Amino acid sequence: MSDLANGTTPAQCRPPRDRDRSLTPGVSGTPAQSRPLPGRSTAGAPRPAQPVDGAILTLTDVHIGAGGREFVRGVSFTLRPGGVVGIVGESGSGKTLTCRAALGILPDGFAVTSGTVAIDGRDTATLSGREWTALRGATISAVFQDPASYLNPSLTIGSQVAEVLRVKLRLRRRAARARAQDLLASVRLPDVYGRYPHELSGGMLQRALIATAIAAGPRVLIADEATTALDVTVQAEILDLLADLRDTTGLALVVVSHDLAVVAQFCDEVLVMRAGEVVEQGPVEQVLYHPRHDYTRLLIDEHESYGLDRFLGVRNAA
Numbered sequence: 232m233s234d235l236a237n238g239t240t241p242a243q244c245r246p247p248r249d250r251d252r253s254l255t256p257g258v259s260g261t262p263a264q265s266r267p268l269p270g271r272s273t274a275g276a277p278r279p280a281q282p283v284d285g286a287i288l289t290l291t292d293v294h295i296g297a298g299g300r301e302f303v304r305g306v307s308f309t310l311r312p313g314g315v316v317g318i319v320g321e322s323g324s325g326k327t328l329t330c331r332a333a334l335g336i337l338p339d340g341f342a343v344t345s346g347t348v349a350i351d352g353r354d355t356a357t358l359s360g361r362e363w364t365a366l367r368g369a370t371i372s373a374v375f376q377d378p379a380s381y382l383n384p385s386l387t388i389g390s391q392v393a394e395v396l397r398v399k400l401r402l403r404r405r406a407a408r409a410r411a412q413d414l415l416a417s418v419r420l421p422d423v424y425g426r427y428p429h430e431l432s433g434g435m436l437q438r439a440l441i442a443t444a445i446a447a448g449p450r451v452l453i454a455d456e457a458t459t460a461l462d463v464t465v466q467a468e469i470l471d472l473l474a475d476l477r478d479t480t481g482l483a484l485v486v487v488s489h490d491l492a493v494v495a496q497f498c499d500e501v502l503v504m505r506a507g508e509v510v511e512q513g514p515v516e517q518v519l520y521h522p523r524h525d526y527t528r529l530l531i532d533e534h535e536s537y538g539l540d541r542f543l544g545v546r547n548a549a
């Protein structure tokens with residue numbers, strides 16, 4: 232199974248783009264929490280997040296660089312329990328690097344050059360490797376596109392979920408097995424414990440990966456293009472599942488998507504990134520329905536390809 236599951240540092244021996252598989256997943260057990268109103272900035276322009284009581288994840292003016300070049304310049308947001316922050320923007324705009332900074336798994340040579348990433352009020356720059364390992368999976372976790380590449384093809388789905396439970400929560404074999412079965416049922420996969428990854432569809436694999444990602448009861452889940460490769464119906468099922476987890480456990484989410492419709496339906500706040508910068512940020516209703524920046528308008532004007540229309544009615548009806 233992926234190193235992620237074990238919470239090990241991603242990828243000590245993988246090529247850079249292959250590294251996020253070490254991010255594995257984790258159990259729940261996250262106590263149900265009330266859902267405070269997510270923080271919403273009112274200005275259209277990006278601005279630094281302020282430390283806020285109850286925040287689980289706070290990025291404050293984060294810059295990410297490598298080899299003397301800056302790839303991300305000044306990302307800030309605050310995520311509280313049950314909150315959902317969306318990140319949209321063109322390919323290469325820095326969305327994934329931002330997520331990786333939050334997970335402490337930047338590619339080799341990349342670093343947060345200024346600004347802070349705080350998890351549960353703690354500046355992650357002060358964390359040791361061991362502390363990061365403990366945090367990953369248990370407090371912050373992630374799912375990415377292409378779930379098959381994060382699961383070991385030669386191990387059953389159930390044993391991979393159980394392995395996370397044994398490593399991260401130190402459950403004994405029998406307890407881990409029972410808990411893994413519960414987790415798989417909670418992601419609507421009640422009958423796949425003994426099945427292998429190749430026996431599952433793409434949507435089922437993504438749900439299995441979500442089960443491993445939430446196994447250790449993280450409070451933040453980063454979904455980086457997690458539904459991009461799925462057809463629309465399966466994508467809606469996965470989003471429903473994430474919404475259920477948010478509502479029942481207070482899980483906070485960072486959702487990276489090319490699909491403005493996903494963001495319109497699902498997120499409270501959205502960051503629009505372009506060429507490493509946040510060009511616009513604010514509550515979804517404001518940014519997507521009353522954009523202030525030309526680039527945001529451009530994205531919205533392309534709504535036919537993004538399918539924004541699909542969700543306007545859904546959100547307005549909700």
Ligand SMILES: Nc1ncnc2c1ncn2[C@@H]1O[C@H](COP(=O)(O)OP(=O)(O)OP(=O)(O)O)[C@@H](O)[C@H]1O
Pocket residue numbers: 247248302320321322323324325326327328329338339
């Ligand atoms: N491992 C890496 N090695 C070299 N450059 C990288 C690496 N990861 C990211 N970059 C560069 O950093 C910039 C931002 O990349 P990032 O993956 O964050 O973009 P993105 O917005 O997530 O794009 P996409 O939507 O295509 O995934 C790009 O110019 C990319 O080429």
